[in-house]
Amino acid sequence: MTDPIEKDVANTIEVRGLRTQFDDFVVHDKLDLDVHRGEIIGVVGGSGTGKSVLMRAIIGLKTPSHGTVRVFGEDFYKSNEKTRLSVEQRWGVLFQGGALFSSLTVAQNVMAPIREHLHIEGELAKDIAALKISMSGLPAEAGAKYPSELSGGMRKRAGIARALALDPELIFLDEPTAGLDPIGAAQFDELIVNLKESLGLTVFMVTHDLDTLHAACDRVAVLAEKRVIACGPLDDVRQTDHPWIQEYFAGPRGRAALAAKAV
16 A cells, blocks of 8 residues: 555655766766656756666666665665665666567566566466556567567567566656667657556656657756756757757757657
């Protein structure tokens, strides 16, 4: 049963004063970011601005050298192991390329977290996995296939199925449309929006895809100068007077994406 206090938490994620670094190389410094409950937020920035590093810091794969990360109201890095595990079970992650276990079938990949965390085995685990595979838009027969037998788009959908295995409230997506053709990318954007609306998800999405920003994201956060320099609805962010933002959104591809949205 969900603690009633948690229902009043407007922000699913709160990052304050974050500093991440590799030895002496500082990636983020004094970075603040809020992710609102029930939104899709797209995180963009130039190469080397630490988009994926930020995601990894939030999910516990890169410990910050300074600052706080609160998820579902819990101070993640100050929580005990039991609390951290309970928080982790409330999110799902799609890494670049899907990051599936190559020696397991799609169904076995989806069942892995179900067996580990829910201790469900047998036919019930198979039924849950089949449901998640269906929700990802894959045909039922994909469950018996190995990742090497799938196209790039199907592997991403299989990764989504696994990310949904534990009925998360929050999902992290790292460059989900990278490598997809325009039609496949548009279909994936539609899938994410539909899942967000039907399941009430909060979605943290690292992306460079301008079409995805227009089609799927409620807000956009821009990383530059080791911090978030702008965050808000796309139309507001596009008006920000910063050289990188203007180049990114007002350049040829940005104009093309805006024109496509208007059609």
